[in-house]
Amino acid sequence: MPKFSTSRRVRHSAADMFDLVADMGNYPLFVPLCESLRVSRRATKGEGVETALSEMTVAYKFLRETFTTFVTMDRPRLQIHVEYLDGPFSHLENRWTFKPVSERSCDVEFFISYEFRSRTLAFLMGAMFETAFRKFADAFERRADVVYSRRTRSAAGG
Numbered sequence: 377m378p379k380f381s382t383s384r385r386v387r388h389s390a391a392d393m394f395d396l397v398a399d400m401g402n403y404p405l406f407v408p409l410c411e412s413l414r415v416s417r418r419a420t421k422g423e424g425v426e427t428a429l430s431e432m433t434v435a436y437k438f439l440r441e442t443f444t445t446f447v448t449m450d451r452p453r454l455q456i457h458v459e460y461l462d463g464p465f466s467h468l469e470n471r472w473t474f475k476p477v478s479e480r481s482c483d484v485e486f487f488i489s490y491e492f493r494s495r496t497l498a499f500l501m502g503a504m505f506e507t508a509f510r511k512f513a514d515a516f517e518r519r520a521d522v523v524y525s526r527r528t529r530s531a532a533g534g
Contacts, residue, residue: 377467377489377490377504378489378492379488379489380488380506380510381485381486381487381488382486383483383484383485383486384483384484384513384517385482385484386481386517386520387467387480388482388517388521388524390454390474390476391451391454393474393520394449394451394454394456394472396520397516398426400428400447401503405519406506406516406518406519407512408511408512408515408519409434409505410432410433410434411433411435411440412433413430413431413433414431414479415429416428416431417429423452424451425452426448426449427446427448427449428447429446430445432445436501436504439501441464443463443464444462444463445460446458446459446461446483447459454474455472455473455474456471456472457470458470458471459474464493465490465491465493466492466493467489467491468489468490469486469490470487470488471485472485473485484517486512
């Protein structure tokens with residue numbers, strides 16, 4: 377079963393990075409392969425813990441697949457866990473962990489394991505998915521630079 381994990385230090389707070397990853401509706405703007413993402417059935421499970429059902433469509437050239445996940449956003453623990461519900465996979469699990477280093481930096485850990493239900497789909501999309509996952513951390517860090525540098529300039533009056 378393919379797995380990918382990465383950890384990197386970024387120049388943004390753990391809370392800001394958590395918010396960025398939790399803002400799933402904006403993924404089509406910057407996440408590799410993400411053509412669309414619809415979030416439904418948001419609910420509060422406890423203090424600082426929110427859940428959501430999401431439906432993401434990934435696309436590359438003539439291939440297009442949609443899958444449904446259950447997302448738990450645990451703000452007190454600064455963790456986001458994604459559980460697979462339906463789609464082209466036989467297994468999909470994704471975790472994000474945000475570890476504060478200072479007020480303005482954190483370590484972002486990303487883990488994903490997956491297996492396609494179909495060998496043909498695994499052959500067609502496998503290498504492309506691996507390449508995309510390797511670009512995820514960069515994509516989120518670039519997005520944070522755009523979103524949070526804009527906020528910092530706005531707060532400074534610029």
